[in-house]
Structure formats: structure tokens, C-alpha cells
Amino acid sequence: xxxxxxxxxxxxxxxxxxxxxxxxxxxxxxxxxxxxxxxxxxxxxxxxxxxxxxxxxxxxxxxxxxxxxxxxxxxxxxxxxxxxxxxxxxxxxxxxxxxxxxxxxxxxxxxxxxxxxxxxxxxxxxxxxxxxxxxxxxxxxxxxxxxxxxxxxxxxxxxxxxxxxxxxxxxxxxxxxxxxxxxxxxxxxxxxxxxxxxxxxxxxxxxxxxxxxxxxxxxxxxxxxxxxxxxxxxxxxxxxxxxxxxxxxxxxxxxxxxxxxxxxxxxxxxxxxxxxxxxxxxxxxxxxxxxxxxxxxxxxxxxxxxxxxxxxxxxxxxxxxxxxxxxxxxxxxxxxxxxxxxxxxxxxxxxxxxxxxxxxxxxxxxxxxxxxxxxxxxxxxx
Amino acid sequence: xxxxxxxxxxxxxxxxxxxxxxxxxxxxxxxxxxxxxxxxxxxxxxxxxxxxxxxxxxxxxxxxxxxxxxxxxxxxxxxxxxxxxxxxxxxxxxxxxxxxxxxxxxxxxxxxxxxxxxxxxxxxxxx
Numbered sequence: 001x002x003x004x005x006x007x008x009x010x011x012x013x014x015x016x017x018x019x020x021x022x023x024x025x026x027x028x029x030x031x032x033x034x035x036x037x038x039x040x041x042x043x044x045x046x047x048x049x050x051x052x053x054x055x056x057x058x059x060x061x062x063x064x065x066x067x068x069x070x071x072x073x074x075x076x077x078x079x080x081x082x083x084x085x086x087x088x089x090x091x092x093x094x095x096x097x098x099x100x101x102x103x104x105x106x107x108x109x110x111x112x113x114x115x116x117x118x119x120x121x122x123x124x125x126x127x128x129x130x131x132x133x134x135x136x137x138x139x140x141x142x143x144x145x146x147x148x149x150x151x152x153x154x155x156x157x158x159x160x161x162x163x164x165x166x167x168x169x170x171x172x173x174x175x176x177x178x179x180x181x182x183x184x185x186x187x188x189x190x191x192x193x194x195x196x197x198x199x200x201x202x203x204x205x206x207x208x209x210x211x212x213x214x215x216x217x218x219x220x221x222x223x224x225x226x227x228x229x230x231x232x233x234x235x236x237x238x239x240x241x242x243x244x245x246x247x248x249x250x251x252x253x254x255x256x257x258x259x260x261x262x263x264x265x266x267x268x269x270x271x272x273x274x275x276x277x278x279x280x281x282x283x284x285x286x287x288x289x290x291x292x293x294x295x296x297x298x299x300x301x302x303x304x305x306x307x308x309x310x311x312x313x314x315x316x317x318x319x320x321x322x323x324x325x326x327x328x329x330x331x332x333x334x335x336x337x338x339x340x341x342x343x344x345x346x347x348x349x350x351x352x353x354x355x356x357x358x359x360x361x362x363x364x365x366x367x368x369x370x371x372x373x374x375x376x377x378x379x380x381x382x
Numbered sequence: 383x384x385x386x387x388x389x390x391x392x393x394x395x396x397x398x399x400x401x402x403x404x405x406x407x408x409x410x411x412x413x414x415x416x417x418x419x420x421x422x423x424x425x426x427x428x429x430x431x432x433x434x435x436x437x438x439x440x441x442x443x444x445x446x447x448x449x450x451x452x453x454x455x456x457x458x459x460x461x462x463x464x465x466x467x468x469x470x471x472x473x474x475x476x477x478x479x480x481x482x483x484x485x486x487x488x489x490x491x492x493x494x495x496x497x498x499x500x501x502x503x504x505x506x507x508x509x
Contacts, residue, residue, distance in 0.1 A: 319445035320418070321490065325385060338418060351418025351443060380386060381394075381446070 004029040004269075005361050018332040018369045023150055023180060023310050023339075023357035025202045029269055036207055036262030047257055048231060048248075062257055065264035066247070072267050073178075073197065074188040075214050082213040082220070082247040083260055087179040088112035090198035090213035091144075093250060094175055095120050097223040100141035106156075107347050108149040111340040113177040113198075117144055125343070128154075132161070136168045143174045147181035151341045151353065152303030153286070153310035155185075162193045173219070179203055182212075183359070184282060184308055186275040189214055206266035207259040213250070220246040227252040278360050282309035285358045289367045296374050297382070302353060309358035312339070315374070317381040320352040326380060327373040334370070385481045386446065394446040399456035401439045410501035411442070414493050419444035421452055423497045427464065427505060435459050435467060438498075445490050447483070452494035454478050464502055470495060 002008050005027045010017055019027055045055035047062050070078040084090045087110075095116040103117040106126045117123050121142075126135050136143060143165045147158050162174050175196040181187055183204035189197050196219070201210035215223075225232060225243055229252035235242040243249040270278065286309050293299055298316030315323060320336035327334055335355045338345040345351065356370055406424035413420040421442040428434040438460055440452045458478060459467050475491050476483070483491055 319443075321445035321447070321487070322386075325487065345418070351420070380391070 020356040022359035035265035039258040084211035086211035105144040146177040153307030201263040206263035210259040312353040312355040320354040390450040393450035393453040397453040408501040448490040
């Protein structure tokens with residue numbers, strides 16, 4: 001499996017790369033790189049426009065991915081899949097189109113599922129513990145929740161949360177940020193019962209620049225377009241225009257065709273391995289890492305014991321940036337900072353954490369390298 | 383490891399001029415939100431002409447680079463004329479630290495000087 005990822009063969013200063021930042025973005029397998037390249041070498045053409053072979057090919061490849069994504073998340077209709085630039089854009093699309101006056105979001109949200117709401121309406125924050133009855137009301141228009149915390153690794157019981165929110169207020173729409181869930185576990189949007197789900201290709205082996213918004217067909221249909229321009233239109237007169245149906249009315253302009261096509265190969269790759277196997281592998285790695293990290297002097301881990309493949313921690317001896325810097329000497333890539341979750345860090349009373357995160361290509365040897373590196377940090381700063 | 387030279391580690395572990403001043407002429411705080419650094423600088427200037435930094439303290443939290451930079455900077459500017467302090471630039475900070483920094487760590491190194499400049503502005507604006 002490691003052989004499928006060309007970056008893992010690279011050496012910097014004669015040493016291999018230990019990639020422990022998959023929560024930020026995942027590495028890409030050769031199959032994805034080749035598929036994206038195939039568009040540029042074999043059938044470069046704009047989609048939906050040309051009555052010639054390569055354009056027809058490109059259009060088919062692009063639209064086939066919509067079907068693959070729908071199947072991957074068990075969406076009832078492939079028309080419910082909208083391609084965007086990333087999770088942030090997917091959420092901004094919903095926020096801009098709905099313009100809700102009252103929103104509830106959890107304290108764990110990534111800035112991308114926090115700031116768009118804060119800027120558009122009155123945002124109330126759920127701390128994750130308080131009874132939802134006390135925070136969701138008859139006037140709450142949107143409930144925004146992440147499926148997996150990108151800092152704590154907490155896996156939220158989305159189905160139960162959605163059911164609870166809908167019991168309190170059936171009119172309240174629920175948007176799930178699945179950016180950290182879709183790459184790592186089987187997700188089933190039909191079973192969740194949410195109204196919108198957003199995630200990104202680049203965190204799940206696919207190219208950057210491609211995001212997904214899934215929404216219930218009738219909701220997407222009722223929404224006005226988010227941006228205007230080419231491709232999303234059927235008729236333009238001087239005084240008015242007629243827009244295409246869902247999903248194309250939300251995909252103004254030439255999209256990232258190569259990226260979407262490459263994303264299809266990423267879904268194929270994940271499907272071949274099986275999402276249950278991926279989750280099982282991460283459970284093993286994270287359990288091993290938790291056990292080993294606890295042996296390091298002065299190290300504090302944040303979040304629950306059972307979690308996704310994400311571990312944020314601090315060390316008494318050194319600031320997160322210094323930890324990351326020392327680890328970089330051995331090409332160990334981790335993230336340091338607030339990981340775009342500043343409200344959560346403030347609520348924890350910490351300025352910054354170091355974060356190691358895992359994916360299908362992570363091995364126990366990678367964890368061992370991290371542990372060795374952290375011992376070096378203590379030796380230098382303690 | 384180049385970046386963590388002994389002198390930087392020494393200033394990080396034993397920061398000089400760390401703490402507070404009684405009735406400072408200026409007190410300014412700035413943070414680098416993405417990394418969670420926060421530096422507070424307090425100043426006393428020579429009373430009659432307000433031209434020389436009489437005393438200086440810093441506090442806050444940050445990585446080894448920002449703390450060492452603040453510590454070394456306070457030593458450097460104590461007794462210096464304000465004009466001279468305002469002329470200090472990125473080159474002086476790099477020279478002072480003596481380490482090669484990547485762009486992301488340069489931000490950490492520059493934070494204390496930025497705070498110091500802002501503190502001086504608050505005094506010169508008042509004048």
C-alpha cells in the first residue's frame with residue numbers, strides 16, 4: 001500500500017518522510033495522479049459544450065464521478081451531489097443561499113462551519129454537553145455540526161443528534177461537516193437524516209480544489225443559485241435568465257474538471273479497500289499511538305479515548321511550534337497551532353496544540369518515529 | 383539543530399526582563415493568533431525628553447523563538463534612543479537571533495519588535 005503513494009518514496013536530507021498530517025490533507029496515490037493526468041493528456045476539453053469525441057468523453061468522466069460520490073455516501077439521487085471547491089465553499093453556498101437568522105453550531109467546529117454562520121446570522125454555540133433542548137429552539141433555522149472533530153478526534157453520533165434537533169424543531173435544517181468523517185469511515189447521508197453534508201476531495205486521497213455539497217433534492221431545488229455565469233444557465237435574455245436544474249445551477253463556470261475526474265479514482269481506491277477496513281486500521285494505529293504517547297513525560301492529550309485517527313496534544317517542555325520544528329528535523333510532519341478551531345482552543349484554555357493524524361498509509365513505524373522525535377523535544381527543552 | 387542554538391534555548395528557559403513595570407509609560411499587547419503567541423511589552427522612557435528607553439519588561443507566552451526574540455530584544459534596546467529602536471528591522475532581529483528561520487518562524491521572531499514599535503507609537507502619539 002505504501003508503494004502506491006509516491007511521496008512516501010521521497011527522501012529529504014537522505015531521510016524518508018513520516019507524514020502525520022492527513023487531517024490537513026491526505027497524500028495522493030499514483031492512481032489518482034494518473035487519472036487526473038489522463039484528462040490533461042487524453043481528453044482535455046470543456047464539458048457539456050463540445051459535440052466532439054473528447055468533450056463527450058470528458059463530460060462522461062466528470063458526470064460519472066457524481067454517481068460515484070452519490071453511491072459512496074448513499075445519497076438517494078446523484079443530482080443531489082454539487083461539486084464545489086472545498087468544504088468551506090460548500091458551507092458558504094448553503095449559508096449564502098439560506099441566509100438564516102438563527103443558527104446553532106458546536107464549539108468543536110472548524111472555522112469553515114462557524115464563521116460563515118457567524119457572519120450571516122445570530123450564532124449560538126453548543127458546548128457538546130448541554131441538553132439540546134436548552135439550545136435549539138423553534139426559531140433555530142440551521143444546526144451546524146461536525147461529524148468528527150478535527151482536533152479532539154471525537155466521533156459524534158450524528159443520527160441521534162439530527163433526530164433530537166428535528167424533534168425539537170422539525171423546520172430546523174441540519175448541515176453536517178463531514179470533512180473529517182468521509183475519508184475515514186462509512187457515511188450514510190440517508191441514514192443520518194441531515195439536510196446538507198459537506199466534505200472535500202483532498203482529505204480523501206483526491207486532488208485539491210474539489211469539494212462536495214450533498215443536499216436533499218427538494219431543498220437544493222428551492223434554493224437560488226449561489227454564483228452566476230457560464231454553464232449554469234439555459235436561457236439568457238436582456239431582462240432575465242433561466243437557470244439549469246440542480247446540481248448544475250450551483251456549478252457556475254468551468255469547474256475543476258481534472259480534479260473531479262481524479263476524485264473519482266480516489267473513491268474507487270477507497271471503495272476497493274473498504275471503508276470498514278480503513279476505520280479498523282485507524283482504530284489500531286490510534287490505540288497504539290495513544291498508548292505510546294502517554295509514556296512521554298509532560299504530554300497531555302485532548303479528547304476522548306475512542307476517537308478518529310487524530311491526536312492533539314501539548315507538552316510541558318515546549319510550545320507546539322517548537323515541537324513541530326524539532327520533528328521536522330527528521331521529516332516528521334505534524335500540525336501545530338489552533339487547526340482552524342480557535343473557539344475550541346479558547347474553551348480549552350490553550351493557545352495551541354500539536355496534532356498528529358493518521359490515514360490508510362500510516363504504520364506503527366511512523367508512530368514510533370513520532371515518539372522518538374518527541375523524546376528529542378524533551379531532551380532539548382526540558 | 384541550527385535554529386535552537388544554545389543562546390536561544392538559554393533565553394527561552396531564562397527570559398531576561400520578564401515581568402512587569404510599576405506605572406509603565408506604555409503597555410502594548412499583540413498576539414499571533416494562528417500559533418497562539420502573545421507578547422506584552424511595558425516601557426518606561428527617560429522622563430524629560432522621552433527619547434531613551436529607561437526600562438523595559440515583557441510577558442506573555444509563546445514558542446522558543448518568540449520568547450527568545452523578546453528576551454534578547456529587551457536587552458538590546460534598554461538604554462537605546464527611541465529613534466534607533468524605531469529603525470530596527472527584520473535584519474537586526476535575524477542578526478540578533480543568529481539562526482536561519484523559515485518564513486513561518488520569522489513571524490514568531492518578529493512579533494516582539496512589532497509590539498515594541500506599537501508601544502513606542504502610543505508614547506509618540508501622546509506627545
